[in-house]
């Protein structure tokens with residue numbers, strides 16, 4: 001039987017200025033006892049609005065600041081709170097790790113989960129999976145869930161007040177989405193949800209790319225000054241929903257394997273996920289022999305937004321080290337193999353070095 005097409009998404013997506021004041025309205029059907037697993041800044045920036053939305057409702061709220069990484073011991077700690085306090089709904093408030101911890105806790109305790117992203121740097125909010133780390137912070141495994149979060153609630157004011165580097169990083173992650181899905185559909189490769197790519201998923205991925213091109217730069221300027229504009233709203237939606245649901249259902253290819261490859265290099269440890277994905281996207285387009293116009297459009301965008309285009313910008317000063325990253329990026333099971341004709345470490349090395357050469361031209 002041919003692979004079945006599949007589309008999954010959060011049940012509900014809410015976005016706008018002060019949307020957290022509606023938290024109770026949007027989630028009251030899920031239960032009346034809530035555990036909020038918060039990052040430090042997530043707690044600081046969100047708890048007042050959330051508490052206000054619950055005024056006089058009689059619901060029980062428990063805010064818990066979590067340890068910073070989505071590790072098994074952290075998840076165990078949160079599960080104990082769920083059991084001891086008869087929690088009915090788990091909420092993740094913060095960046096990727098708080099969200100991943102909340103999703104895992106809810107899954108194991110069979111509770112619905114709601115997500116409140118406080119930055120738009122990754123695809124964590126809308127996807128049906130968590131990245132689990134070991135207690136020392138190194139990658140452990142992916143945890144796949146049977147469904148996506150019940151609700152994702154994005155407060156644009158919280159996003160606009162967060163450091164702009166997170167919005168830019170999210171645009172880097174979102175930049176790969178369309179090209180990776182396109183690569184998967186060309187080879188009938190499965191999505192992250194292990195299904196065939198639907199027309200609907202491709203449409204979301206394409207809209208993600210177009211939204212970045214149209215509004216990315218203006219959104220960056222707005223966010224720098226903490227201004228909320230329609231362009232910023234559009235890019236928040238692209239980073240959180242279009243990129244998240246798009247990648248989940250459209251699949252990954254070279255961009256994310258390049259990210260995985262560079263994470264083994266010590267010198268890249270301060271470069272965030274999204275910027276590495278953006279650099280990997282340039283390498284993917286080179287491997288695909290993409291039309292010059294398309295490559296130029298992507299590179300012009302990276303330059304304007306401040307996404308990396310050279311090895312130096314991602315922390316690599318010794319070209320030979322790229323061999324290690326390329327080997328790792330082409331390991332068995334990596335999504336790099338979803339590309340037409342497949343990719344060898346040697347070919348990837350050449351493409352990455354070429355991306356670097358083209359990128360350097362922008363800074364001369």
Ligand SMILES: [Zn+2]
Nearest residue numbers: 123173273277
């Ligand atoms: Zn990503």
